Amino acid sequence: MTTRRLPSEFTPNEITALLEEKHRAGETILDLTETNPTKAGLGGAGPAELQALADPRGSVYEPCPKGAPVAREAVAKFYEERARGAGAPKTRGVPRIASDDLVLVASTSEAYAHLLRLLCEPGQEILVPRPSYPLFEPLAALEGVRVEHYRLAYHDRWQLDLDSLEGALSKCTRAVVLVQPNNPTGSCFSAEETEEVVALCVNRGIAIISDEVFGDFPWPPSTSLLPTMLGERRALTFVLGGLSKLCGMPQMKVAWIAVSGPERAKQEALSGLEWIADLFLSVSTPVQVALPALLQSRHRFQAAVRGRLETNLSRLHALGNGNHGFRVLRGEGGWSAVLETPPVAGDLALEALRKHNVLVHPGHFYDMAQDDSVVVSLLPEPGIFEKGVACLTRLT
Template sequence: MKEQQCLHGGEEADESPQNITIKGILGLLMESVDSDDKQVISLGIGDPTVYSCFRATVAAQEAVVDALRCAKFNGYSPTVGLPQTRKAIADYLSNDLPYELSADDVYITAGCTQAIEVALSVLARPGCNILLPKPCFPIYGLCAAFRNIEVRYFDLLSDDGWEVDLHAVEELTDHNTTAMVIINPGNPCGNVYTYQHLEEIAETAKRLGIILIADEVYGHLAFGDNPFVPMGTFGTVAPVLTLGSLSKRWLVPGWRLGWLATTTPDDTFKHAKFVERLKKYSDICGGPATFIQAAVPGIIEGTRDVFFEKNIRLLQQTSDLCYRKMKAISCFSCPSKPQGSMAFMVKLNSYLLKSISDDLDFCFKLAREESVIILPGVAVGLKNWLRITFAAEPSSLEEALERMKSFCERHAR
């Protein structure tokens, strides 16, 4: 197939899974669907709003409508974000921290993707490198490439709940290492780190003299044995930049409201003139729409716990279903049960299948034959793995998994 040739680096294209976005790969997979008989079911992208069981609250919608109708927020906002928005996010984050953040600690961004871009751009310097987990959300590698930052990958240990290989981190770090990224709850792995492991990460970062970038876009979406603990809890041990957004917990990814917070209670970032650089960079990149920013205090205050609890129960139900069904298919190995977020990784044992060469080949043929879309692991840095999104309507998820089972049985050796 032409699409697979592109991604394998064939003559007709110069792109590979390492430098194409998730949306780009999923777009190619959608184009390869070759059946009008079956409805397409996508378990590839983390947008739960595709399914009617995942909906934003009426309170959130009314907050946006009120902000728009009052006609007070049609102009530009301060480049770092509206003061009331920054304060609302600071108060929200402070609820889970052993210290209080101020509005000045928070910078409003157009989703977590822009927060990633801002963090890496401000930290970049000639000859520097950054430590990224493997597997990893690929936007980090793409942003680093645009900023000429060398990327060094440390392994996440699949047999140990996808914990960070701290020994590898120490070996990879040198005087040019500027930061390491920790994604918790994990995307794409579905893990949730323990308090003890996060403390070990912070102690390692302190010893190595590097900044921690804590990607917590799936913050609080934990439903396993480990509760969600923000990395900023250890901000007194090592400097922590916390990235997040409304998108996943409030089920509004299209509203593009994210943040970057300096979750370290001392003056570490101020002494390094980091805040000054943050403000200057904010001047050249626009944030989210002003009326969306203005709605944030109402969204946070108006959302009741019952909304979050319902979504957690549903994610636990669909993750259990996905894990159970995938474990029962012989060509897959599931090293650990999902503990949080909206997706997890399964290993593809392609040697048990005929006419399937690897994870990329598996995904394209699955799309063509069964109209089911999943993400090949190579897109997030792990060849012959698959990322499965379980934030889906249970009936649709079950149908997709049954089609995958039929596909695997049909291709079994």
């Protein structure tokens, strides 16, 4: 009865099945994969944000497919403030956007779905980085779009494998996805790598989708803003951001697409996105009215996350500097880190859960080429993180 765009089976993988078993048995898990800020003692909404959600303007329905002007202006102001803030001179591109060039959506995942509908005929392709976040395939499959990969290769830092990008391009390629900082590698492209991608896209009329949801989280001690494609004019460019990461409020369901590029292509894309968004009107009015206040709360949240990143990264580096055979791969920002692991009997992630109730993600969840890697979130409470990491050393 259902389509082939859905998975052929819904059986949980070995780790999820074991985790469920342990939960049923009432066992306590040291979860080093927690990236939900509202569960990690970070983020969430305080009294000011909750009060903003009760604004009486939220009781009136005046649908505005791209998002209410008050909400889009708040997002444009956020980018303006960020451009003027600490670290701004190191930002690449023109980090400003007009509110008319923004489209609000309920989540970045919805932004991807809208962009696939906007750009791709069924059977056409997008290119996504490998390793990266595992949601691209199912999102694309649901829209009847194919996913091809370009490689990020680790040589003291994650680098763009340009040959693999060129090799993956075809007549059917409609967009290249950049994730900066990438999840889970924490890596960004150098200015040269970005130029190479832009040149390829301009020459072939391919759009760029730049997922910058973790763009406000450079790894301490750096405070520099991370690279952004905001305002890129040479290629049709869509920059994605949202409250889920920026303010630690995934429950609010607000994200956005910032559109730039050659004027005609930009206007055509904006009209198309407005039409698509009009079919769903998925962002609630109260949250749009509250958006200026919600965005203000980012300062408090980001300061808290920065403290967390500092503590947990230094714990991880202590592990990497010890004699246990672990190595922390270099990254620049975001909420996750990749840990190269020493050889152990069996799968380290499975063994960690089985023997010590420590949950980490195996690298293959993110299409990591190396078998010997795990991914950890940098958000867990330091006490949990410390204990979990200590358990990992007992596996070697």
